[in-house]
Amino acid sequence: MRDAYPREELMMSGHLACQGCGGASAMRHVLKAMGPDTIVVQPACCWTIISGQFPYSALKVPILHTAFETSGAALAGVRAALDMKGDTTTQVMAFAGDGGTFDIGLQSLSGAAERNEDVMYFCYDNEAYMNTGVQRSGATPDKAWTTTTPASAPKTGPKKNMIQILAGHKIPYAATANVAFPEDLIAKVRKARDIRGTKFIHILSPCPPGWKISSEQSIEIARLATYTKVFPIYEVFRGEEYHINIEPRDLPVFEYLKLQGRFRHLSQEDVDEIQKRVDYEWRILLAKTMQERFD
Amino acid sequence: MKKVIMGNHAASWAVMLSRVQVISAYPITPQTQIVEELSEMCGDGRLAAKFLKVESEHSAMASVIAASATGVRAFTATSANGLALMHELLHWAAGARLPVVMVNVNRAMAPGWNIWADQSDSLSQRDTGWIQIYAEDNQEVLDSVLMAYRLAEIVRLPVMVCYDAFFLSHTYEPVDIPSPDMVDRYLPPYQPEIFLDPQAPHSFFGLVMPDVYMEMRYKMQQAMERVPAVAAQAADEFAAIFGRRYDMVEAIECDDAETVLVTSSTTTSPARVLIKQLRAEGKKIGVLKLRFFRPFPTDEVRRALKGKKRVVVVDRNISFGKGGIWADELRGALAGRPGMPQVYDFVTGLGGRDITPNLLAEIVADAEARKTPDRLLYWKGVNQ
Numbered sequence: 001m002r003d004a005y006p007r008e009e010l011m012m013s014g015h016l017a018c019q020g021c022g023g024a025s026a027m028r029h030v031l032k033a034m035g036p037d038t039i040v041v042q043p044a045c046c047w048t049i050i051s052g053q054f055p056y057s058a059l060k061v062p063i064l065h066t067a068f069e070t071s072g073a074a075l076a077g078v079r080a081a082l083d084m085k086g087d088t089t090t091q092v093m094a095f096a097g098d099g100g101t102f103d104i105g106l107q108s109l110s111g112a113a114e115r116n117e118d119v120m121y122f123c124y125d126n127e128a129y130m131n132t133g134v135q136r137s138g139a140t141p142d143k144a145w146t147t148t149t150p151a152s153a154p155k156t157g158p159k160k161n162m163i164q165i166l167a168g169h170k171i172p173y174a175a176t177a178n179v180a181f182p183e184d185l186i187a188k189v190r191k192a193r194d195i196r197g198t199k200f201i202h203i204l205s206p207c208p209p210g211w212k213i214s215s216e217q218s219i220e221i222a223r224l225a226t227y228t229k230v231f232p233i234y235e236v237f238r239g240e241e242y243h244i245n246i247e248p249r250d251l252p253v254f255e256y257l258k259l260q261g262r263f264r265h266l267s268q269e270d271v272d273e274i275q276k277r278v279d280y281e282w283r284i285l286l287a288k289t290m291q292e293r294f295d
Numbered sequence: 296m297k298k299v300i301m302g303n304h305a306a307s308w309a310v311m312l313s314r315v316q317v318i319s320a321y322p323i324t325p326q327t328q329i330v331e332e333l334s335e336m337c338g339d340g341r342l343a344a345k346f347l348k349v350e351s352e353h354s355a356m357a358s359v360i361a362a363s364a365t366g367v368r369a370f371t372a373t374s375a376n377g378l379a380l381m382h383e384l385l386h387w388a389a390g391a392r393l394p395v396v397m398v399n400v401n402r403a404m405a406p407g408w409n410i411w412a413d414q415s416d417s418l419s420q421r422d423t424g425w426i427q428i429y430a431e432d433n434q435e436v437l438d439s440v441l442m443a444y445r446l447a448e449i450v451r452l453p454v455m456v457c458y459d460a461f462f463l464s465h466t467y468e469p470v471d472i473p474s475p476d477m478v479d480r481y482l483p484p485y486q487p488e489i490f491l492d493p494q495a496p497h498s499f500f501g502l503v504m505p506d507v508y509m510e511m512r513y514k515m516q517q518a519m520e521r522v523p524a525v526a527a528q529a530a531d532e533f534a535a536i537f538g539r540r541y542d543m544v545e546a547i548e549c550d551d552a553e554t555v556l557v558t559s560s561t562t563t564s565p566a567r568v569l570i571k572q573l574r575a576e577g578k579k580i581g582v583l584k585l586r587f588f589r590p591f592p593t594d595e596v597r598r599a600l601k602g603k604k605r606v607v608v609v610d611r612n613i614s615f616g617k618g619g620i621w622a623d624e625l626r627g628a629l630a631g632r633p634g635m636p637q638v639y640d641f642v643t644g645l646g647g648r649d650i651t652p653n654l655l656a657e658i659v660a661d662a663e664a665r666k667t668p669d670r671l672l673y674w675k676g677v678n679q
Contacts, residue, residue, distance in 0.1 A: 037493045041361070042501070054507055057498035062491045064364055065500040066357060067387055073354035077317065077361025077369075078491060080345040084316040084367050090493055108357065111350030 004183045006032040015058035017050045020215025022205030022222060024050060025179040026124040027059075027095060030203075033189035034120070036061060038091045039082075041075050043105060044068035045097030046131040046207075047124075069104040071096045072112030075119040091193060093120035098139035099129045101202075102160050109200075113169040116197045120189075123162065123200070126207035134210040141230075142277065143270050144262045146210075151265035158277065162202055167239040172197040175235035175245075178204045180223035184233060184245055204231045212261020224256040229282045234289075242288040253278050296472045302463030305433040305470050306372065306398045306456070307332035309440030311342045312478040313396075315370040317362035319347035319355045323377040324410045325460040326400045330372060352377035356384035356397075363393040364499055366490030368444065371395070374460065375402035375416040382420065385453075389424025389515065391500050394447030394454075394485070396440065397425075401560065401611075402460040403646040411647020412459035414560065414612035418588065418620040424515055426454040426522060427588040429560045433468040438539060439586075441473075444482055445529045450518045459611075460647065462561040473537055481536050519590045526587070543592040545584040546599045548574065552581030553604040554659060555636070559585045559621060562609050562650050569652040573659070580659065585621060593628040600629065603636040607662045609655065610672075611644040618642065618672030639668045643675040 010031035017024035023046050031038070040063045042048060048065060052058045066074040071094040078092045096105060101123040109121060128146045129135040136146040138160040149155040166174040172195045177185040185203065192199035204225055206218045213221055225231035226246050230253055233246035253275045257263040266274075300308070306329045310318070318337070320330040336342040349355050352373050359369035373381065378399050388395045403413035417427060428443060430436045436458050443454035458464065491499065503511065526543055534540040545563075548570055549555055558566045563584040573580045583599050583606075585592065600606055610619025617623055622640030629635040639662040644650040658675050662668075 039365075039491050039493060048502060051498060051501060053502040053504055054498070057496070057501075059498070060496060061493055062496040063498040063501065064361060064491055065498070065502075066361065067383055070354065070357035070384070073319075073349055073357035074361040076347050076349070076354075077319065077358030077363075078365050080317045080319075080347055080358070081362040081365030081367040081369075084343075084345050085365075107350060108354045111354055114350070115348070 005186060008032060010036060010060045012058050012060065014052065014056070015050050016052060017046070018208060018215070020206070020208040020218035022126060022179045022207060022218055023047060023097070023124040026122070026203045026205045029179070029182045029185050030093070030095070030122055030189055031059070031061065033186040034091055034093060034193065037089060038093060039064065039078055041066055041071055041078060041092065041094040043071045043094070043096045043100040045100050047095055047097070049131065068100055070108055071100060071105050071121065072108035072110070075121065076112050076115070076117045079117055079119050091120060093122060095122050095124065097131070098123060098125040098127060099137045102138035102162055110169065113166060113171050113198045113200070116171060118196050119198060120192060121198065121200045123202045124205040125202060126205050126210055127159070128210050130207045130210040142274060143266060145265060146262070154265065163236060166200045167236045170239040171200060172238055173199040173235065176202045176204070176231065176233050178222050178226050178231060178233055179206070180219045180226065181233065181246055188235065210262070213259060217259060221256065221259050224251070224259070227251050228253045228256040229278050230256055232282065232285055234285065238294070240291070240293050242285070242291070244285070244289060297469050298472055299467050299469050300433065301328065301465055301467050302433045302436050302458055303328035303400070303465070304332050305437040306440055307336065308472055309437045310370050311336050312473065312475060313368065313441060313444050313482055314484070315342070315344050316367035317345050317347070317359065317369045318371065319349050319358040319362070319369070320371050321349055321352045321355050321373070321377060323352070323374050325402060325464040326372045326374045326377070326398065328464070329398060352380045353384060356381040356388065359395050360384060360388050360391060360393055363395050364391065364491055366487050368485045369395050370397070372398040372400070374400045375404055378416050378420065379404065382423070385420055385423035385425055388453045390511070392451040394444065394451055396443045396447055396454050396456065398440065399455050399457045400460050400464045401457050409646045410460060412462055412611065413645050413647065414457070417455060417457045418612050420455070421589060424452060425589060426452055428454065428456050428586055429588060430456060430458040430463070431561060431563045431584065433463060433466070433470045434539070435541065436463060437470055437472065438533065438537070438541060441478060441482060442529050442533055442541065446522065446526055448485055449525050450521050452515070452518050457560070459561045477536050481532060522590045523592070523594065541586060542595070543587040544595040544599060545586065547582040547584065549581035549583060549599050551579055553579045554663065555581045555583050555600060555603050555606050556655065556659065557583045557585060557606055557608040557621065557625060560611070562611060562644070565650055565652040565655055569655045572652070588624070591624050591628060596625060596628050597632060600636055601634050605639060605662055606636045607639045607641065607659055609650065609658065610640060610642045611650065613642050613645065622672070637668055639665070640672045641675045642672050648676060
């Protein structure tokens, strides 16, 4: 019986993350589940900085830093080279932010997923370009403040649904996870490790400065994202078999929004509209868990 | 073994003989047959390599960089807009000091859409840190790819082997294909000192501060400065095994020449024909073929051109607002040195227009009719 939360630490102290950084927790949990026989592909994102400047590294596994938009391609290149060297045991994983996944890196991710490369792709989603100072991305939620969507003209339109995009590629495994639920995340990483083909795990990772929250609220707010159904936790096998992994609670989205400075400008009308959208998306997700399967 | 093959297949054969382990590419005319043939070679087992059929040239270069960093020999090929799309990652491959080899079939940049020969695509990648070699015929295409891996793996810089669209890529010529044994003697297996390895974890190509970045650039320049000596040695070894010799430049009938035509790629072939005719008429004329663009063969050029009366550069490319790129580089190499000739630059043959011996004869006559170059560039063959 393996520990639900492995003791081995592959991410060390001395990293450069902010206090309460969801991205740092996400990496720590993911590496515990991946184990030491892992190569990390690291595109431009907060983790470019967090892992440390030359000649230091906060990780006990090798890191290939790669250009912002290239994670999918770099994963494929490392995997191909390992295969040619006869190494089929070392795992290759990307650890990319939402900008590098939802926006600039979507093409190479789609290419890798379409070819069903035998790789793991983790997106730690803090819902904006945090490393460059909180600019909106395709992952920024509707009506949120960022430095490029100020309160006078906040983001309009819903967050891009990445899991649906990946499910559309019919990859063997796609899942959401949340740093507030590490056992679920670790179980998913372990499950994905044993599946051949492209695995994608989308991890909600709060950013205290970007969400305008205090660092000790990070996990509490992440947990509320799932409990209020703003960020449901589920998995999709082969693009068609849906399972919800964390039961939400009967809480209004206001409980989640009210704690965050990035939503401080919202009117009651805005909150109602967000609630309506969240309720609708939840019903659609429930319907998907009951949809017909191919085989 | 002699075979009559197109330039693109000469490149494929060279990749197979180099025992490349990872290939990644995206289709673009006129490069495509290189990777089509490599797909066959991988498919039927003649080449034990993994071939990634990626969704863009950008991903092609990103994946060969990653494969090379994992410690295997990697290859890609492209042309024109595909090369331009790779631009960011060309810097990445060189800055990462990875011995990636790429073939670029020189094609005009769009718009207007034009698939024919023009060197502006690769020459405009000048400052990316890649070694660039330009081949004149299909034999040289094959041989240059073999030499490219030898060179790249010694100096740890990527190498681009370039040749003209259609004039070579789709043209059949007899090519002596060496035996795998001979190539194995020339090109030992790639065994880098450091690569991505969970047993010895390192962080590759990450964050560096100003205190280190400049030293990294200094070392890249040092590596470039090593190239002439390493290339000479690689040429000696190549000649000893295969009986053919390639230096950074080839001086043809230059010793007593008053006028020297400076050429690259297939432009050299009509120049060879022309100088034979002109020599028969008693004219003292030679050809200097430039094989390397980066590093620029500064010493070789100075040696070959010192004391000449005039140099006539033929540029199938243009840097807008300045002129032909080879001529500009050449002037830089000769500037401020005593006894150097006047340089005439002729831009011609853009977008695949023919450069014939007759056209080159006009260019030489045009230059010789002038006392001194009164302009930075002259156009030849433009319809007014």
